[in-house]
Amino acid sequence: MKRMTTMALLALGMLSTAAPALAQQGLDEPFQKPFKEALAGKTVAYVPVAMNFDLTEGWYAGLKKELEPYGVKFELRDPNWNTNNGAQAVTSLISEKPAVIVVHNPDVQTYAKLLQRAENEGIYVIQINMGSAYRSSGFVGANWIEIGEKDAEAVVKACEGKSNKIAIVQGALSAAASAYTLKGVENVLAKHPEIKVVSSQAADWDAAKAKAITQTVLKQNPDLCGIIGFWDGMDIGTAAAVKEAGLTGKVFVATSGGGESKGACAQVKAGAFDLDMSYDVPTQAAQMGALIKYLISSGVKPGSVKGSSYTTLIPVTKDNAGSDTACWNLGDLKK
């Protein structure tokens, strides 16, 4: 980094002295060529937990857009929700030696050892949204604790002067994202002893289960003032239960997701969700792209630098759900 700055300064200095004489001629920018050479022909492999849903499709489309113009080969290995397949994909990638592996962990443990091995073998590992116990060269993703805190704060605020009864609809128990979000919720609730959690159950990221649980909870506690859900794709079911009970607007529904327009903005506009904390997938993809370009062009040894880029969250509410920038559209991103 320091060397780059010195070189940049040097170049600038040369520019200022040389410029008057060469004003009518073009000037070669000395760093773009090595950058292009470093990227050309490199392979970046992408191992999501599965394709076919807004998050992973969005990252895929975004990364492709960022990398392919530079001659980077972008490969996809789709384990289709099968952790074993995913581990196998990572293992075989280690022997194929791509320049970078972008990995979306199903849980904290499964890939941890493999990712460490990959970096030892000279492959940069970038983890997206769900990190593993091994800290690799780069992590890009949502801060789940923050999401839990923001959602809980909004629900606590909405409950002021009401029954103070809330429900929590968790994701899958084995998923770190779910456990971290819960921790964030707990952090806030610890400061608000007046709030009573009447139900905190896992719906397995499943909209039908979320609806069933919410229906039962609402029948038992019709004066519920808020629900914290852990994923907007699942909380479609939560919201449907609230709507059927005729409590839309009375029960505050807070959730989170990737900010795809049909899943987030359209739902907020329709009144299904009152708050959807979005981790804006195209921005995440762009940040991963930047990290990959930086790592490859810098030539640092994989695993020797480790950093994170937590996503700045976009709270999608009635106020901004109609704007063009709050959400993104998968169809447009793929174009």
Add this chain to the structure above:
Amino acid sequence: MKRFRVTQQEIVFVVFAVLFAAFSILLPGFLTADNMLTLLQNVAVLGILGLAMAIVVLGRGIDISLIAALAVPPGIVLQMVQNGHSLPASIVTALLFAVVFGLVNGWLIAVAEVPSLFATLATGIFVAGLGQAFLFQLDVVQWSPGMEGFQRLGQGAIFGVPTPIVMFAIACVAVAVFLRLTRWGAYTYAIGDNPNAARVTGLPVRPIIILQYVLATLIGSFAGFVMAASINSMPTRIFNSTLIYDVILVVVLGGIGLSGGRGGVLNVIIGTLLIGTMLNGMTILDIPYAGQNLIKGVVLLLAVITDSFLNPRNEETAQQGDI
């Protein structure tokens, strides 16, 4: 010598009654009209799937592809409407797809004589894969404008009864009529009881088996329509879930023998009620997910153990394919 015998159906009913009584006494808010409706509503889709499975199991088969039938046709409706087609055209396309799917299943089993377990296992994976690869943009097919009216299949209430329960009731009546009042229903029992005897007697065994699978696929799709309407989307990934085991559980627990020819709609209702009561009670108790699975497992084990204790298997009672 006549011996007092209790059937599995009765055992499950007793387990259900005991559980129901215990929850009613111990859980305030359980035995209310509202909660009873919620209980039923939450298992309505499972119940409809149970009916589809029952038809096939009565004919001594099994349909593992039922969850694909649940997921893919409603997914087609939602996706087509999203792509700008009209709702009626989308529904017709989806139903045609379901019929073809059922015909292929039936043909494989009745004519090509592939064992139903393997045939439907394969077709289910194929259809789910087809949906994922070519038909749907995303795993969760979202609701879009143009679907108005469709949600009435799964939301709201008819005469104060939540719609999914009404749909379950309609499916129960339809299947009961098919099984008890039509000739094809009687043939289904005959084939399930003894396929060879049925063939020798001159029953149209192959067409009836094909009919069973077409009906099962259509009823499965109907369950999917109700589900999609109820949650305003179709999570087609549900194919990867363990829902099919729950369906088989409802059928077997209710007392429909996998060896075919025994049981009816009532058995499905009892099996569904037991599962519904357990789920509802445990949700009210706010029992964590892992604990719920444990309890579910223990209750099922109890039912099965009691059954084999009261009705021990021997050469006389054991049938081929009995598990």
